[in-house]
Each structure stands twice: as C-alpha cells, then as structure tokens.
Amino acid sequence: MAFDADEEILQDFLVEAGEILEKLSEQLVDLEQNPDDSDLLNAIFRGFHTVKGGAGFLQLEALVNCCHSAENVFDTLRNHKRRVDSELMDVVLQALDNVNAMFDQVRNREEPTPAPADLIAALDCFAEPEGEGAQSPADTSVGQGEAVAGDEGGDITDEEFEQLLDALDGGAPTSESVSESASESGDDITDDEFEALLDELHGKGKFSGAPEASPETSGGEVVAGASGQELISDDEFEALLDDLHGKGSGPSSGEASPEPAHKPEPPQTQPETRPEPAKASPVGRAAGDAGTAPAPVAETTVRVDTKRLDDIMNMVGELVLVRNRLQRLGAESDDEQMQKAVSNLDVVTTDLQAAVMQTRMQPIKKVFGRFPRVVRDLARNLKKEINLVMHGEDTDLDKNLVEALADPLVHLVRNSVDHGIESPDAREAAGKPRVGQVTLSADQEGDHILLVIEDDGAGMDPEKLRQKAVEKGLYDQDAADRLTPTECYNLIFAAGFSTKEQISDVSGRGVGMDVVKTKIGQLNGMINVESELGKGSRIVIKVPLTLAIMPTLMIMLGDQSFALPLVNVVEIFHLDLSKTNVVDGRECIVVRDKVFPLFHIKRWLVKGAAGESTPQSAHVVIVAMGTKRVGFVVDQLVGQEEVVIKPLGRALQGTPGMAGATITGDGRIALIIDVPSLLQHYG
Incomplete structure (x- = not known):
C-alpha cells in the first residue's frame, strides 16, 4: 500500500x-x-x-x-x-x-x-x-461505430475499455496508420492516434477543427488536433463523451x-x-482560446482538525465567563461608558459563540444514515416486514452529541423493531397492514433537539408492566397499583427490566434501556415514553443543541452557589413549608391537584446543614426527569446564567449528583447539579 x-x-x-x-x-x-x-x-x-x-x-x-x-x-x-x-x-x-x-x-x-x-x-x-x-466481446460492434457504454446513463466499463485498447493494438478495423503506430509503441498511444480512433469509430465530431488546419489521416479523414499543438478542452471532451454515450454519469455530473x-x-x-x-x-488549450478560458473557481471550503474547533470552543467558553463577570461589574457601576462597552461586548460574545457553535454543528443524518440498514437486517432476521420513515435528517446539532446519540438511538430503533412491530400474520389478524412502520424524526425546539422514535406496533400493556415491576421487586402491589400508565411505560428503563419471555440475540435480557436512559441523562437530556395498547409506542428524547455551554438556574444553599440545568427546571414558586403532607413516609406538596415529593437538597450537599431546623417558608424549584416531577427546597434564587462546564478535579471525580463545576458571574465557583444522579444517590 x-x-x-x-x-x-x-x-x-x-x-x-x-x-x-x-x-x-x-x-x-x-x-x-x-x-x-x-x-x-x-x-x-x-x-x-x-x-x-x-x-x-x-x-x-x-x-x-x-x-x-x-x-x-x-x-x-x-x-x-x-x-x-x-x-x-x-x-x-x-x-x-x-x-x-x-x-x-x-x-x-x-x-x-x-x-x-x-x-x-x-x-x-x-x-x-x-x-x-x-x-x-464480439457482440459489441465497435467497428460499426456503436456506443461502447452499456446504456445511456453509465460510464464506460472495464471490459469495454479493454476492447478499445484491443482495437488500438490491431484487434479492430481501424485505419492502417493508427494500427501500425499503436503496435510499434506498445500499449501507449499518442493523442493524435486516440482522436483518430474516435473518428474511425464514430465519425468526425464537431470538435474536429477547420479542415485546412488539420492534416488528413491515411484514410483521408480529418483528425482534430493531429498537429499535436492543439488539445481539446475539458468541456469539449465531456461533450464528446456525451455524444458517444449519452449524458449522465460522466465527469460533468459532479462525481469523479x-x-x-x-x-x-x-x-x-x-x-x-x-x-x-x-x-x-491533463488536456491543453490553444493559444487563441486563452481569452475565453473561464476564471478558476476559488475554493469555498477548508479542512479543519476537530481538535482545533474544540480548542476554539473552549476559548469562547472562557470568554463567556469573562463576559458574565463584566456584566455583573457593569451593573454595579455608575459609569455609563463602561456599561455601554460591556453591552457591546455581550453582543459580540453572543454572536461569536453562535458562530463557533455553528462550525461544530453536523446534520443528524450522520446518525440516521445507518438505520435503514439496521432495520432491514433486523427485520429480515426476525422475518418481519417493516418500512422505516425518517424526517428532519438535516437538523443540526453539536458533533459531540451526534457521536454520543448513535448508540442509544440504535438500541431504541432495534427495540421498536423487536418489541414493537408484530409479525406479518399477527398484524393481519389484528386488521393492520402486514408491513409495519417505524418513524424516526428530529426537530429543533429552541435550544434543544427533539428526537422521536415511533412505531405502529402492539404498544405496551400497563397491567403487564405493573405485574413485572412487582415480580422484580421494584414496587410492592399497593405502590404498583397507584402507578399511572405513563409511569408504567417508563418502567422499561429500570435496570434488568424486560417483558420478553424468551431471550434472543436481539433482546430479552433487560440490559440496554437503563443504559440508554443513563446516557441521555449524561447528555443533560430527558427521555419519555408514550404508548397505546394495540396502536403503537412513541419514545421522545430531548437533548440540548450543545454540551459546551449550558443555560442554568443559579441557586444558593447557605452561602454556596449551585447551578441547576435549565432543561430540568419546570417551574419555581415560594412555598409555606408548614402546609406539606406525608405520603408513604415521604414529605410531599400538592400543586394544582398534583402531588410532588419534596427534597431539602441543602441537607445532602452542604456540610452541617442536616441538623438545621426546617424554615417556615422557602423557594421550591420543580424539576423534571422524564415524566417524574419532584420539588427541591432552596434558600435563594440568583437567576438564569449561561455557564461553561468544567470537569471536576481528580479528587472530586465521581461525586454523586455533580456534573461538573463552573465560575459564576461574581467570580465564585459553583457546582453543576446532575439531577438524575442526585436523586438516585440520595432520594
């Protein structure tokens, strides 16, 4: 090589x-x-x-x-x-x-x-x-001037090209002068001989030039460029190929x-x-044609190493932190000129951030492109008939997210094909078309991307899911009976949970869906399941456009700052904590006839706060994880702020409930809360 x-x-x-x-x-x-x-x-x-x-x-x-x-x-x-x-x-x-x-x-x-x-x-x-x-090869009448290509839309094949070379070496009735020259020089022929051969095969074309300017071949025909001083241009050569083989897949089609x-x-x-x-x-142009030569087209793209893009993004992130700091200082200053300068810096930084993020964007079709093959092979293996429909393939998102979403989406699509779509006979018996349909779509919603995997299969039975949850020991019978259908559907993300009776190489071990949920959570995203028995299922994933810069809600617990990812925040209100209830031994609040578990996260995250007495009133932030909603009690709300995620130091890596750290606008260090991990460990 x-x-x-x-x-x-x-x-x-x-x-x-x-x-x-x-x-x-x-x-x-x-x-x-x-x-x-x-x-x-x-x-x-x-x-x-x-x-x-x-x-x-x-x-x-x-x-x-x-x-x-x-x-x-x-x-x-x-x-x-x-x-x-x-x-x-x-x-x-x-x-x-x-x-x-x-x-x-x-x-x-x-x-x-x-x-x-x-x-x-x-x-x-x-x-x-x-x-x-x-x-x-004898069936191809080269000597009679027929087209060499197999059909109008194709390129010349290897066999046909070999026949062309054989003709040059004397295997076809070409002119005597061309045959002798080709045999004397071996495999290589000159430009004049090649053009003479084309004239022998197809007659003189419109590029043969003026008769008086070109010498005649031994057969008395005029050959273009026989003097060796004038070669045909790219456009002329492509037009000649079009004459020979019909327009289609030649160089002019844009694919070499x-x-x-x-x-x-x-x-x-x-x-x-x-x-x-x-x-x-490698074709020439006559001196007289120099004035008509088209101007060279300037290159409009340049190849850039992705590491360089990552470095630029990191520097923009640092600039965002400086911008946040200056905004805070500008707000505290009475200097009007300084406030204007900070305002201008804010505009420029925002535009620069958007431009750099755009360079990192890739269409999600880089992930979607693999699914037709996945569905085709799996359907053939399971002896099912399935049609895959894809929408929104041109939706752009951060390249790191494109790579990170590949495996979870593959697993969800395989799950829809295996669990969701019934066999053709079962579908026919249920009055459905024999061919099932899996729909994969992507759409941008604000600063987030919505990914939907939908099938028209059997759907899920909430009662069967409740029964499985009790068998697996996830819930007792009373708690399982109180689960809503939506909560039952989301049981499929529990570790080791599977409704498949038989284990196959595709599914049935209860491994995978919990990993999918964990992966989506690591991307600061949410996943939700909707289903209707006999009609099909729908899985919705919501992830941010980029992982580099995150919108957050800054909160205070005691004198320490924390950042809640804004994607998890549903609503905020002030609450009289004396009006709480206890359900199944857990403190809860009722808001608009809905019950939310209440957690005092200060007791988890701030040293020495566990023994403090409960205040009479506090701010409550309702956060969401899929379909689950819980309330976090916080001491103070600072406001919304874009932060740059920094990894935790080696000593703090693996700290439960922490996704990273950042520097706030007032110059302090704030920990970024990982809501699913926090509740899984403490709640």
Whole structure:
C-alpha cells in the first residue's frame, strides 16, 4: 500500500470515499425497495467505481478487488441482465461491510484485509447475466461505430475499455496508420492516434477543427488536433463523451470516477480523472482560446482538525465567563461608558459563540444514515416486514452529541423493531397492514433537539408492566397499583427490566434501556415514553443543541452557589413549608391537584446543614426527569446564567449528583447539579 503517497491525496480519498460509503448503505436498502430505479442503480455503480478508482491510485489492491466485483454486479443489473432480489442484496451488503472494514483499516494506516474468497466468488456469480452467459466481446460492434457504454446513463466499463485498447493494438478495423503506430509503441498511444480512433469509430465530431488546419489521416479523414499543438478542452471532451454515450454519469455530473493505477490509460486525454482535487485534467488549450478560458473557481471550503474547533470552543467558553463577570461589574457601576462597552461586548460574545457553535454543528443524518440498514437486517432476521420513515435528517446539532446519540438511538430503533412491530400474520389478524412502520424524526425546539422514535406496533400493556415491576421487586402491589400508565411505560428503563419471555440475540435480557436512559441523562437530556395498547409506542428524547455551554438556574444553599440545568427546571414558586403532607413516609406538596415529593437538597450537599431546623417558608424549584416531577427546597434564587462546564478535579471525580463545576458571574465557583444522579444517590 502506498502510505507514503501524497498526504493530501490520501486525505482527499478518505473524505470522498467516506461520504460515498455512508450513502451506499442507505442507497442499497432503497434499491431493495425500488429494484427498477435506474438512477439508483447507476448511482450505486458509480459509488463503488469511484471508491475503486481512488483505492487503485493508492495501490490498495484488496479494496480494489472487492469494489471491482461489486461494481460488476451493478453493471449487470443496470444493463437489465439480472434482477435485484434479497439473496443478491445479502451478498452485496456483506461486501459493503467488508469494504467499510477495509476503509477503517486504511484510515488507521493499516494494510487492508482482503475480503473472503467465497464472498468475491459470490459477487462474481451474481455479476453473470441471469440464465445465460456473459455477452461476448464480439457482440459489441465497435467497428460499426456503436456506443461502447452499456446504456445511456453509465460510464464506460472495464471490459469495454479493454476492447478499445484491443482495437488500438490491431484487434479492430481501424485505419492502417493508427494500427501500425499503436503496435510499434506498445500499449501507449499518442493523442493524435486516440482522436483518430474516435473518428474511425464514430465519425468526425464537431470538435474536429477547420479542415485546412488539420492534416488528413491515411484514410483521408480529418483528425482534430493531429498537429499535436492543439488539445481539446475539458468541456469539449465531456461533450464528446456525451455524444458517444449519452449524458449522465460522466465527469460533468459532479462525481469523479477514477480508474485504478494498475489499469492502462491513454496519456494526456483520459476518459476518467484521477482523485486529485483542485488539479485540472491533463488536456491543453490553444493559444487563441486563452481569452475565453473561464476564471478558476476559488475554493469555498477548508479542512479543519476537530481538535482545533474544540480548542476554539473552549476559548469562547472562557470568554463567556469573562463576559458574565463584566456584566455583573457593569451593573454595579455608575459609569455609563463602561456599561455601554460591556453591552457591546455581550453582543459580540453572543454572536461569536453562535458562530463557533455553528462550525461544530453536523446534520443528524450522520446518525440516521445507518438505520435503514439496521432495520432491514433486523427485520429480515426476525422475518418481519417493516418500512422505516425518517424526517428532519438535516437538523443540526453539536458533533459531540451526534457521536454520543448513535448508540442509544440504535438500541431504541432495534427495540421498536423487536418489541414493537408484530409479525406479518399477527398484524393481519389484528386488521393492520402486514408491513409495519417505524418513524424516526428530529426537530429543533429552541435550544434543544427533539428526537422521536415511533412505531405502529402492539404498544405496551400497563397491567403487564405493573405485574413485572412487582415480580422484580421494584414496587410492592399497593405502590404498583397507584402507578399511572405513563409511569408504567417508563418502567422499561429500570435496570434488568424486560417483558420478553424468551431471550434472543436481539433482546430479552433487560440490559440496554437503563443504559440508554443513563446516557441521555449524561447528555443533560430527558427521555419519555408514550404508548397505546394495540396502536403503537412513541419514545421522545430531548437533548440540548450543545454540551459546551449550558443555560442554568443559579441557586444558593447557605452561602454556596449551585447551578441547576435549565432543561430540568419546570417551574419555581415560594412555598409555606408548614402546609406539606406525608405520603408513604415521604414529605410531599400538592400543586394544582398534583402531588410532588419534596427534597431539602441543602441537607445532602452542604456540610452541617442536616441538623438545621426546617424554615417556615422557602423557594421550591420543580424539576423534571422524564415524566417524574419532584420539588427541591432552596434558600435563594440568583437567576438564569449561561455557564461553561468544567470537569471536576481528580479528587472530586465521581461525586454523586455533580456534573461538573463552573465560575459564576461574581467570580465564585459553583457546582453543576446532575439531577438524575442526585436523586438516585440520595432520594
């Protein structure tokens, strides 16, 4: 492998091929649903072809061979010599998995492991026309001037290109002068010979130039650029390819189709471009055309290391802290000019913060893109028929959140497919369509993202969940009977809780949903479950747009500052603590006919506060965790403030109920409360 190749070329290959491979997974699943979509077939063919070309340029033979075999399958499919079926798609998806594995090895600068021989053999078998042998090269009437490509929408194939070279070496009835020149020079031909060959095959085109300016070939035909001083331009060459093969997937379509390095190529004028961005195709331009040459297009993007973005974000966070401090000082000052300067700084800092956050944003389709394959494979394994619908794939959120949400969402989607959607026969018996539907959607709501996983399956039975909760010892019978249906649905997030009677490799062990809830909590998010028996279930996740800067409610417990994530805060009010009630041995308050457990968190978090007497009145902050609501008694409310989360020192890491620390506007250090962890440990 050429790891010592130009690093820029390698990086370009990793970026381009990575994007193509991400698309291929979704395109292949779409193809199984729309097997006659010729545009999709051509797009998949070009995808494998482009990855193969870039890999060949870097001498990644294992990757080239697997992509080449897959490419041949889709060449057969797009030429209507075979139809798409599930068995073929199983093999192709397995090939894509191998390509992705090899690509990851290349990304890690490792030698790629070749795909299994039986997989390559299976691909080669599916590349053969169905029910008949492959088309003989003699059937392609090159000498009669027919188009070389298999159809109007495709690129020239490897076999057709080999036929073209054979014709140059004397295997086709070309002109005598071209044959002699090609045989004398070996595999390489000159520009003049290549253009003469094109004229022999297809007749003189509109780019042949003025007759008096070009010498004649031995056959008496005029050849463009025969003097060697004038080569065709990029646009002219693409137009020539359009004339030969029809418009479609050539270079003008925006996707390069590089050929592997081991394939012989005509020098200078090439039918396919190398994977070298920002380098023009090696074709010339006459001196007289210099004035009409289009101006080079300036690059509009630049590749930036994500660590540099993280560093910039950290510096912006520090700037936010300084801004908060200056705002506090400005409010205490009578200097009008200082207050104006602080106000201007606030505006600039806010705009800078938004701009830097935008550079870290990625569309959530980077996560959504894997789900068509997940649902397809799982449905096939469980012998179910499922249609996946996705909305809001272009919704942007912080790149760290995109990566962190991947595993929880995969687990929730798998859970919907396995637990939610019934078998086709059961759905039909219940009067439903045989094909179930799983809907995955994302939408921005203020400074948060809402993610919804919904299915039209069997739904959940609250009574069955209550019974399981009693069996698992989570509740006694009386407490379980008082649970609302929504509280019953949220029991699925308890550790070890499962309603599955049989354990499979997909689910049934009660492991996973509790991890999902913990992970969402670590992201300062909330998760909630809604369901209706016989109709389906709906899981809603709410997470912040970014983890770097968090809106909080600053509170005081004694003389110490704490920050409550604003996402957890539902409402705030002043309460007469003499009017509380006791339910199941726990102090509670009743607000608008709803009962909320009441916790004096000062007794948990402030040393020496446990023995203090209860005040007559205090501020109460109602906080939410999913569907659960509780009240926190606090001494003082400071106000809303954006804070930068700083990790706790080594001595404090793992402190229950603490998510980190920050510096407040008055210069003090405040601990950021992790509400779920706090209640789990103390409540």
